[in-house]
Amino acid sequence: MAIQKQHDQLLEFDQKAKADGFRFLFGVDEVGRGPLAGPVVSAAVCLRDTSFVNRVGDSKALTPLQRRKAFDEIFERGWVGIGMMSETVIDEVNILRAAHLSMTAAVYDLVARLPAGLRDERSFSASVKVLVDGNSYRGKIPFRVEPVVKGDAKSLAVACASIIAKVYRDRWMEKFDLVYPGYGFGVHKGYPTEAHRAALRKLGHSPIHRKSFNSL
Numbered sequence: 404m405a406i407q408k409q410h411d412q413l414l415e416f417d418q419k420a421k422a423d424g425f426r427f428l429f430g431v432d433e434v435g436r437g438p439l440a441g442p443v444v445s446a447a448v449c450l451r452d453t454s455f456v457n458r459v460g461d462s463k464a465l466t467p468l469q470r471r472k473a474f475d476e477i478f479e480r481g482w483v484g485i486g487m488m489s490e491t492v493i494d495e496v497n498i499l500r501a502a503h504l505s506m507t508a509a510v511y512d513l514v515a516r517l518p519a520g521l522r523d524e525r526s527f528s529a530s531v532k533v534l535v536d537g538n539s540y541r542g543k544i545p546f547r548v549e550p551v552v553k554g555d556a557k558s559l560a561v562a563c564a565s566i567i568a569k570v571y572r573d574r575w576m577e578k579f580d581l582v583y584p585g586y587g588f589g590v591h592k593g594y595p596t597e598a599h600r601a602a603l604r605k606l607g608h609s610p611i612h613r614k615s616f617n618s619l
Contacts, residue, residue, distance in 0.1 A: 406458050439612060
């Protein structure tokens with residue numbers, strides 16, 4: 404019952420967000436601002452069905468198994484876009500700008516995955532509202548944008564985006580663990596744990612470490 408109540412609250416937030424006549428609601432979130440290595444990843448989600456069987460909520464409040472189950476179901480019940488900026492881009496433009504670029508890329512990827520009959524309508528841009536997790540978004544998209552602080556705990560669409568971004572990035576870091584063994588990427592996913600810092604002191608920087616971050 405508690406899970407259903409939380410789901411209903413998240414859905415209610417989204418319904419209110421669409422109350423001004425918007426046909427489509429995009430939820431956008433990113434993951435990977437804090438790590439010392441790897442990309443920043445964003446996801447954009449537009450749900451066409453909200454009758455979830457698995458628990459859906461803020462990805463940080465879910466177990467890895469719950470996130471994986473929700474990940475698969477979100478793809479079944481909605482359209483999903485992914486945006487990713489590498490450590491090279493992060494070093495070039497700074498992490499905040501890279502995060503916003505990844506969000507923009509995720510939105511455009513989502514639009515490209517919508518049925519052509521929907522996105523080609525002349526009124527499409529005016530029919531979309533985008534909820535972005537956080538207190539700001541500096542990007543260029545032709546839609547109404549509303550930043551939502553702690554949006555992944557308030558909006559069902561943003562919560563779905565947080566799950567997609569988290570699982571997607573984790574899987575990338577697990578692949579990097581095979582390419583660059585010894586750093587523990589599969590465990591800490593690039594975040595600055597003591598084990599990660601110890602590996603850096605021993606092995607030095609890998610090609611996916613962010614040079615602009617204070618790694619040690």
